[in-house]
Amino acid sequence: MPTKIEKDAITGTETTGHEWDGIKELNTPLPKWWLYTFYATIVFAVIYVILYPAIPLGGGEYTKGVLGFSQRAVLENEMAELHSERSVYMDRFIAASMEEIIEDAELQNYAMAGGRVAFADNCVPCHGAGGAGGPGYPSLADDDWLWGGTLEDIYTTLQNGVRWADNEETRTSQMPAFAVDEILNAGQINDVAEYVLSLSNSASDAQAAERGAVVFAENCAVCHGESGEGMRELGAPKLNDSIWLFGGDKETIVETISKSRGGVMPAWGGRLDDVTLKQLTIYVHSLGGGE
Template structure:
């Protein structure tokens, strides 16, 4: 029964608390008992949690908690367990040739998984997170390989790099600048011929002349059919896959002043087992031979 001395809201029929602000009154609606008890329970639970587990920050460290639990110790134990589980496979990879790893389904799958992680750390900065490359950086998903796409060939490229001077076994290829050897007209003719191998050139009448210029100056490296030479790192010009730029002007620019990329040698940086894992992973992307 409402106290007759207390104000009752006319709309809701509920007593007000007696507080008033600019004519606005507060209804006196206490929280349900179950909610209040639940709130008290969470307070008790929080106090117990703070006592049992590390919680309160001190000057140099947090309180230890009566249970002595440590998330860092838990993570360290999980890492140690993972390393122990991997130890056998890591030893087998270290002592096996790339071809032997490829022939062992279990070891191959382990190498692919490990290689994917190593790729993100060491290779994605240039080749992209999906290994699709970019201008000046090869796409590792396709089947166009400058130095060969077999597992051992990929291993060799990763291990010793490309044009990495400190490594005596690095891949080396140098395209000479033709700006002083060919006239502008001859370079236009050559570009028209190269483009004609995959699409229509802007000046079709230059193709035949360009074919002869190509045979005299370019075929020794790129081959008479312009399909490249992997022993020399000369790219295939007849597959519409372009590393330095697409189009006649890009071809002329490359002939005039060639761009030579450099890939570091990774063997000394990350070790032989990781290089093998990377080689197996790259081969598995779909373009490996």
């Protein structure tokens, strides 16, 4: 350490007293703004350490700070608040019938939001985006229902599935495979297919259709109705409209009659909880064809 403070002749700044080959180091003071900011951070750090958890002590221990603050506790409080807010909703949702839910804007929003997500997760692979359907998978967005389009009907279909072997209450019916089971011969199948075409005003051979009408009355009307109006108790589709589950061209109709189809939908009752089933029902009901 130099004993006497020396000033640099040119700048007038004190030197540190260090000298290398005649060059002396200036002891330039730090800028004031920098220095005060630095002091402020020290004061802040000291106060912080006193008030808040700060220094790890090893073994999971740490200085707790006089305020007793804990992020974990804050999170727990927030979660508890959220749960209690939600459970008010949930309790109301669970207690309400589906009819009541669609009357109540708040509950309906809740149902639609949940239903939309559950639909995308579980139903879109078969029923398509927005329930548009496809060959073998009914559209859920139109007025044509196999098993019924009321809230009750949709809920029952969802809960128990269609022809789902693991569920005793599943919706079920089976159209006979008229060729495979040798109930009708090829000529009769051709005729009745022509008659089915005529029901929906598609181009058909009038004579064959006339013969087919007799075959239809004897073999098909029990399920599809006298004039092809369909029957929901049996999930038998309407044949007198232009909406087709499997296809309305002659070839597809002949194949349906010959081999029958037997579409299967899983029962969702055991897989999804009741709140989700209600949400899905309300969502599907809202897609366009709800009754």
